[in-house]
Amino acid sequence: MEANNFCCMKMVFICGALEPGKDGVGDYTRRLSAALIKQGISVSILAYNDKFIKKKIEELQSSDGSEIPCLRLPHTWTSKQRTQQAKNWVDKYNPDWLSLQFVIYSFHNKGLPFGISSQLKQIVSDRKCQIMFHETWLGLKTNDSLKYQIIGFLQKRIIKRLRSAIKFKVVHTHTQFYMRELNKIGFYNVKYLPVFSNIPVIDIKESPYKENKKVKFVLFGSIHPNVDFVEFFNELQDFYKHKMGFTLEVIFIGKSGRFLDPWINELKSRKIPFSTLGEQNPESISEVLQQVNYGITTNPSFVVEKSGTVAAMREHGLKVIIVAEKTEPKDTFKLKFNKSLFEYKSGNLKEFLEDGHKKNTDVLGINSVAQKFLNDIKAG
Template sequence: MHIGLISAAFPPDLDGIGDYTWWLAKTLVEQGCRVTVFTRGGNCSEVPGGLVNGFYDPARPRSFGDLVQLLEDGEAPDWVVLQYNPFSWGARGFCPEVARTWSRLRSDKGEDRVRLAVMFHETMVPRWPWKFAVMRTWQSRFFQRVCTASDRIFVSSGRWLTQVTATQAKGRASILPVGSNIPVSPISREEARDRWQIPHGTMVAGIFGGAHGSRRIDWIAEAAKRYLAQAGERELLVLHVGPDEAAIGRVLEGIPFRSLGVRPPDQVAEALRAMDCLMSPFVDGISARRTSAIAPLLNGVPVATTVRGWSDAVFRTADERALLLSQAQDGEGFARDFLAWLPGVGAAGGEAAQAFALREFSWEGICRTLLMELESTNFK
């Protein structure tokens, strides 16, 4: 199968969707597919065995329309898969050319046209506050048009499925996890601690990512304080890897804290391997798009997080030692759940975490699911 992947960004850009597209392309090639990436012009990382076509100029959003002629002039893929976040394709998510071009590709050639799939990393902003409400007026229209024109629809989290259903699009919709751009480190926990000069007997609780409002750093601080109050002689270190060191450090004042800052992916993996567990309570709960929780699981690190109505059902299939799904509504409740969960984790928790993540979130598994869904789609 020849697959085209369309992304506004691509490595070496510091962009999550660009990274996702590179990993997806690489793995699809390894699984025997022909892959062409359609992305922005300029310097782009190579995809071993694949092609990268830099056709899009972010400074000229209308250049997305050049995709039509590009597909007509060359050997069109069997499927093209649009990586969609409205903000990727236009300021404030204003991307009329994407919706217009997608509709044109659907209607141009009848049965001979290229098949269209979309992967929604984001759909549109919420209805509130008022700035979001204004942006939603156009983002919702573009979302509707892209859904209607697509033969197959993928979403990064089940929370978007209701929105897709409301468009009455004919293309079937399902969840496709986003994977992780952090590799699986081959070193042991002991080796990782030696590299970062962390004493082996220390209890290392991790934080991965920045001080984004979606993550409750104050709840992490509450859990760490409760641990210190009952830990006895075992020392605690809250180890952070990612941006916003100062902001996180202020919330964790008085708690043993060390930040490694922003690191290359291989060093991030080594930092994760040094952790006994990772704390990541999300305001809206864990979901299949939370790579800051998926990357630790892949590296054998049990994760303490929160579950909400939007959380994807797949996480409930994980071993309880691998994943704490706290229903707490405040920091005290999360701390109680964390302290009750932690003693049962042990080495088996790390093994269970990695086994679960490899089953559900490996790039090989994601690509197999993608290919199976595309091959089974009735083309109308």
């Protein structure tokens, strides 16, 4: 579809917060908006419940060379104040479409925004509306606590009310698993929209990626609990000890979280070199991702598609090994794996590693995702 078919279209995105680098959905929305602006769409963003500010802010935010008008409303305001200010702003802008970037915790710190459907209905009015479910509700895993199951039950009811209040023309989500769960509660014809990376691939003078005897693994992002990484490292070392001269290195980057220490202790005990880089700017992260051979994630396979860190590794050409926490969805679900993703199970690592660390090219970037978004909007 040609971009000029969308010229003069006006769109407002609604998300929770827009503090750069501090809110994943806000960063996602900003990058998607910038890509749409480059295709001739007039875009602005409303942060409806911004926990990073104490007063209303109207500003231009920048992403990928584009400037985007933004209204940020503080979470400390009453819902009545935020609804009225948001409605006035949307009415003034008068968009053809609204896009709700939905994470239930973006609209209430405990994930229970009971009045959100009526508030958003006032803002949306009778305009055409799309929704992206970045997350759904708690209680979908076999090992979820009773507390999570109760909260999830209430969250599901809130989402059902939202479905009744607003007739969404287009419904998107990032994962095959969420598509099925949403279908169960009446969101039919949910469309799959792949997640893209919030870490642009930077140009470097000379590619550091080389086929040599130092094999580097990067674990980017949060480390989940209950991961059998001991067996994983057993198989990893067992494979490379037969490869004369090969050495291993593990790099941790991003917000690894409180479960990092057991991994470090295991690497120390095995004398495997490692480094912990912590949070870095996008340029530094991109440079690191271009210098390693494989990515690692501890996200469970059935929700791995929604991970921005996994998307970043894949867009940088890495095959990603899922060394996941021990949990399963309550309902039987089998993910159709992309060839750039590999789910580690005890005993299967050797066959994967024998294939070699070839660069992965089977992934959609921001521009392709933006085009699919627009095509789905037109079809809706």
